[in-house]
Amino acid sequence: MITTREQILDRLHKGIQTQERLIGVAAGAGISAKYAVKGGADLILALNSGRFRQMGLGSLAGFMPYANCNEMVMEFGSREILSVVGDIPVIFGLCGTDPTIQLPDYLAFIRGSGFAGIINYPTVGLIDGQFREALEEEGITYLQEVEAIRAAHDQDMFTMAFVFTPEQTKWMLDAGADIICAHLGVTAGGLMGTTKAWSLEKGAQIARDIFEVCDASRRRPIKLVYGGPVHTPIDVQYMYDNT
Numbered sequence: 001m002i003t004t005r006e007q008i009l010d011r012l013h014k015g016i017q018t019q020e021r022l023i024g025v026a027a028g029a030g031i032s033a034k035y036a037v038k039g040g041a042d043l044i045l046a047l048n049s050g051r052f053r054q055m056g057l058g059s060l061a062g063f064m065p066y067a068n069c070n071e072m073v074m075e076f077g078s079r080e081i082l083s084v085v086g087d088i089p090v091i092f093g094l095c096g097t098d099p100t101i102q103l104p105d106y107l108a109f110i111r112g113s114g115f116a117g118i119i120n121y122p123t124v125g126l127i128d129g130q131f132r133e134a135l136e137e138e139g140i141t142y143l144q145e146v147e148a149i150r151a152a153h154d155q156d157m158f159t160m161a162f163v164f165t166p167e168q169t170k171w172m173l174d175a176g177a178d179i180i181c182a183h184l185g186v187t188a189g190g191l192m193g194t195t196k197a198w199s200l201e202k203g204a205q206i207a208r209d210i211f212e213v214c215d216a217s218r219r220r221p222i223k224l225v226y227g228g229p230v231h232t233p234i235d236v237q238y239m240y241d242n243t
Contacts, residue, residue: 005158008089008116009178012222015042021240024091024160024181024224028054030080037085044085045160046077047093047121059186062122069095069122070106074113082114089116091160096120096148097140107152117158117178120145125164125183142168150175162226164206169213173221180214180221182207184228200229204242211243 015022024043027033028050036044048069049062062069073093081090092115096103110118124135124142135141146168149159153176160179161172169180184203198206207225214223225239 003114003116005117005156005178008158009222011089012042016222022222022224024226026050027081028052029076030084033081033090034084037088041088043160044081044088044090045093045119045121046073046081046090046115047119048072048095049093049122051076063126069093070098070101074110077115078113089158090114091116091158092118093121094118094148094152095122096145097124103148103151104155107148107155107157111155111157117160118148118152119160119181120149120162123162123183125162125168126186143171146171146175149177153177160224163210166209166213169210170217173214173217173219176219178221179224180210181224181226182210183226184230186227198228200235200238200242203228203230204239207239207243 012022022042023040024045025033025036025041026045026047026049027036028047032050032054033044047062048067049059051072052061052066053059077090077092092110094110107118123145124132124140125145127135149161149172152159159175159177160181161175161177162181162183163169163172164183172180184198184206203225211223214221225243230236230239
């Protein structure tokens with residue numbers, strides 16, 4: 001069982017050297033996680049939006065008060081996903097702005113439950129406009145997610161960070177994120193995907209801006225992209241060719 005941060009990073013870097021790419025899959029149920037592993041996934045992300053998609057709902061249901069995010073992820077992640085993926089790392093989608101958890105203790109609980117690490121999801125980074133302003137006035141901010149990544153890194157947990165801007169990238173790198181994932185918005189396409197998304201050209205430019213910060217950093221994290229217009233193999237190849 002690959003559980004330590006060093007073991008996970010070693011495995012992922014070997015995957016980059018041999019396959020030239022890494023694939024992470026957001027899974028909301030054991031069956032989708034099981035087939036993702038059969039298909040060659042390097043990482044499984046247990047996200048509350050993945051669970052809602054299994055229910056036939058869109059990803060944005062994960063941002064509504066339909067369930068407690070962290071409790072939901074812990075329940076289906078520990079019961080359905082950890083038991084079927086073998087030694088593939090499972091990443092816990094942590095709502096770092098949750099005021100009802102004691103973060104250090106909850107991170108230890110996540111780790112003790114068998115999850116390999118965390119990612120900041122649901123993320124305030126996907127919210128804008130007046131609602132984003134109101135959240136920040138209440139102290140509910142993206143910087144809380146940065147601090148959650150920092151706290152996990154301080155506990156020597158493996159960490160992934162969804163980022164949307166070069167500035168957020170700098171924050172997450174400083175917090176110790178092992179993977180920087182350029183989030184390009186809610187995934188388009190399919191029955192559950194949004195009908196509106198950035199163009200591939202726009203998405204590639206966003207990723208390039210984020211990756212420039214990564215390349216200039218002494219940390220040199222693993223770089224991934226997620227969502228938005230990237231939902232077919234051809235789209236993925238475009239991103240590889242243009243970032």
